[in-house]
Amino acid sequence: MEPNNFEKDFREKLNQRKIEPSDNAWDRLDAMLSVAEKKKPKKDRKWLYIAASILGFLLVGTVFFNQKKDIQITPKNTVVIKENTKKDSVIKPILNHALPVKTEIAVSEKTSGEHSVKEEKSLNSKLNKTIKNEPKPIAESSVIIKNNQEKKSINKSLVTEPSKKETVDQLLETAEKSVLAENTTKPKSRLKIDANDLLNQVDGELELSFREKVITRVNKNYQTVKVALANRNQQE
């Protein structure tokens, strides 16, 4: 398809043609150019905003993590101390409980071994009852019993029954063991669990508060960035 003659003519004439634009055309272009120039530094500012927000995040992050460390360290110490005190309190009663019983046994065997077995039996049974019924005031009761035993053993006559004595001893021992077991296992385990539970609870609370703090911080930052962006958009 060769260009036709008229097309050549068209081209030459059209390319030579000049149409002067209206006088205000340059003014309009000038205004558009100045608007574009004003927009350009705004774009730079946009990067400034972004950089500033990143810096803010970093700052908040560092402050936040430092706080987190402090929070973690201090409660641990307190918790440990609490645990120790609890453990001490747990151990101490056991010793107090166990020792008097043992000494009581020794005393009872030494003093009332020859004299009054019956009395001893009755006393022991009493002791068992008291121990079984009231495991906590054992120390007091045992001391009272000890005193009573000594006094009574002196006053009362003796009736010896070795076979019975053995069974009585056995009963005593079993009773002792059960009491000991009760004293050692029950409160100890309960308290120990309590300690762990407390620890866990504290940890859980800490974690919860930590999470909450994170969420609130993130929310706050997000809001500030949002507001900044909104302002920027409005300004534009």
Added chain:
Amino acid sequence: MSVTKPKTKRLLMKIIRLHQEETELIKLAVENNRQAQQQIYSKFSSKMLSVCRQYIKDIQLAEDVMITAFMKVFTNLDKFESKGSFEGWIRRIMVNECISYLRVQKKVKFADDEIYTEESFNAIDSQFSIDQIQFLIDALPDGYKMVFNLYAIEGYKHNEIAKMLGINEGTSKSQLSHARKMLQTQINILKKQDNGTE
């Protein structure tokens, strides 16, 4: 500031009066020197408005399109490689702006017909005035007008036109043949009228 401003002014005057060096002007215009930009504008605006007028009948709309095209020229001036001609580069931006205006604003659609005849036209020794030529082009439908302008006036090839307009090469060819036929008949009518008046 008081020292640098006269300096740049003197430099500008030197450039404008003595050398008119395009590259220096472009350099200054890239740095948003308004005087340099105005210099470029006043150098090419009348030619470019003529280009826009080829595509757009309304002179006001043609001027609007030219202004937006000049905006693109100045905002993309740093991308201009001084290998080709600066005028050609500006002209391409003008043509593209006109095409996008016609396609977006006027929603010009091209019929998907690829039937075209490679008939040779009679050599017409046209001696039309520029106004008559513009009148003939204005009479063409927008689709025909675009392809005719791009092919016959701007010198683009069919594959280039197809890419620019997002159409098939065949469609471009058929549009051109339709435009030529239409112009032929219009020219004949005009000639008859001219002969009648003479």
